[in-house]
Amino acid sequence: MTLSVPKILRRAATATTTGMAGLAIAVFGLSGTAHAATGIHVSNGRILESNGNDFVMRGINHAHAWYPGRTGSSLAAIKAKGANTVRVVLSSGQRWTRTSASEVSSIISQCKSNRLICVLEAHDTTGYGEDGGAATLSQAVDYWTGIKSVLVGQENYVVINIGNEPYGNTNYTQWTSATQQAIARMRSAGFQHALMVDAPNWGQDWSGTMRANASAVFNADPARNTIFSIHMYGVYDTAAEVRSYLNAFVNARLPIVVGEFGNNHSDGNPDEDAIMATSQSLRLGYLGWSWSGNGGGVEYLDVVSGFNPNQLTAWGQRLIHGSNGIAATSRQATVYGGSGTAPNGYPYCQNGSATDPDGDGWGWENSRSCVVRSGPADR
Template sequence: MKKLTAIFMSAVMCFLFAGCSNETAQSSDGQASSDSVSSAVVEVPKPDGFKVDGTKLIDGYGEEFVMRGVNHAYTWFKSDTDTALEGIEYIGSNTVRLVLSDGDQWDKVSRAELKSLIRKCKKKNLIAVLEIHDGAGKDEVSYLEHAVDYWIEMKDLLNENKAYAIVNIANEWYGTYNDLETWRDAYINAVKKLRDAGIENTLIVDSAGWGQCADSVLKYGNEILKADKDANTMFAVHMYGTAGKNEETVKNTIDTAIKNNLCLLIGEFGWKHSDGNVAYDTIMQYSTEKNIGYLAWSWKGNGDDVSYLDVSRDWAGVDLTTEWGKPLVEGEYGIKKTSKTCSVYTKYASDDTSSDDEAAE
């Protein structure tokens, strides 16, 4: 009898434990319990490339992205770039605009160099805006064409990184304020050629007049945009003593670009320049209010006659300049308070773990 009782109790206990185990695995409606769901790993897909949507730049996860950062002259300060990128990240930037060269005036940046630069930016959660500087202030169309050829040569690398890198076709190409139709037509051809070659990145077109002729963009920007079969082109005005000379001028440029449904970037600006003082406080405040990106010129290394444009006295960004670096970084509408890391970094961990020391391929 005792033996039969023991067997019966053992069977009951097994039944009870089996029931508890089953309840733990499933809820009454057959769905997995909250504990099971919370332990599941949700895979986030890789981000798509940047896209222009009217006045907005949309990142690879569909979120609006507003650039905040500085320019760094890689072409002239290659050995200081690692430290500079650390400093640019340190001050809170979400973007860095990098001076490159296609060989017209300075040594051509190789594919291996460009690959390493993009990788370094990714590791520091920085979006890379890549620009060819050789044609700055030039009116000859050949300089723009050479820049286009350079980007086409780098097509595969650019497309692989379209979620992290934006192509600023040519820095300040077309130095004059006259015959803006030449500027327009050249960029229409440039955009078409880049797209026909298969480049998928967002493109940036700089204004004429050394980047300060905002009228070129405001008048002809939509014609250039229509030439882009991907409709993925934005426009940059560089604001110094002409385009950024006062509050009225700054606000008019931004308001008109928005009215014309153009995606605008203040690609460069300073607190003063050889052509006059700059309403930099208005640029920062109004850009923040209107969700316009701004990238200051420049981190460090400006010549003695324009050294006042240095954001930092050291490459690491520890010693910011008083009149430019500190208000830019620490001001109410400065980088630290208005910069937000792109969601392609906060939502997805890149699997690019290859070495930065690759010198050739």
């Protein structure tokens, strides 16, 4: 189909993201990893690889569910632009053709051959409660358990994004309990992967529901291995809103990524400069929407025109080559032989702060200087 994703995103008249800051900080608690992690995992609010290296997502979304024939060439081109991550749209079968286990296996193989970390998301949940055809998070879990055989063993390479934008603006207060239940079912089914959960309100959380309840959701995961994803479009049209939201999670030591964003949208003009600059300064991941194939009036969200990697759009030029863009800030995952270096080019200290007795953010290992994660030199 030609419409990439129905983004019926709205700003609430009476509730704003910035108004939730005090509540968010009050309810968040300090959380760590409860059990030994397998593969990509969360520790102290950071996303790490299995070897303990910090991993900051820099990537692009690709709509496999609507353009399955474009996936192979698109992943190769996304990697060639410098991305270290791709978020892939799948369908659980409620709204679009179900993405089969064999397809998912092939997608994972292609991610690995292109040295990309693969965020797989079930898109049919988009706008549940407001969009009558949307799937529930429970149905999304049914999908993941149905294809579990091709996901087990891929924890170093795959993050499972349980459901895209799982509530619209109707009954979104149900997001917390529904998300907790979905995570619990995934763990009971034996999934050890890092799980990603999207915000309600068409992913934008203008109500502050995810922000206020993220600690409770995180702590409900027995593996303490849940990553939160905010989608930033028209609700985030000022730098103050962007910074307030992302800093609330960082200050609470809860992992957050910008799972979707653009430089324009029908619901307002997102501040992409602030999104990218704030993500870079806080060392948070971002994933631009989307490679190509958008329709229904949001064609400007294409990174390239007509799936042609040589035809970057204005948005694509900004996302990839602009200030704080993918080309300048992306670092390949060390599981693929990446350097494990900080953005300033120094290697990370493998033993953490134990190498940094004076607390200045620098350490010394193997006869060379290194940067301590979360140290001043690594920001």
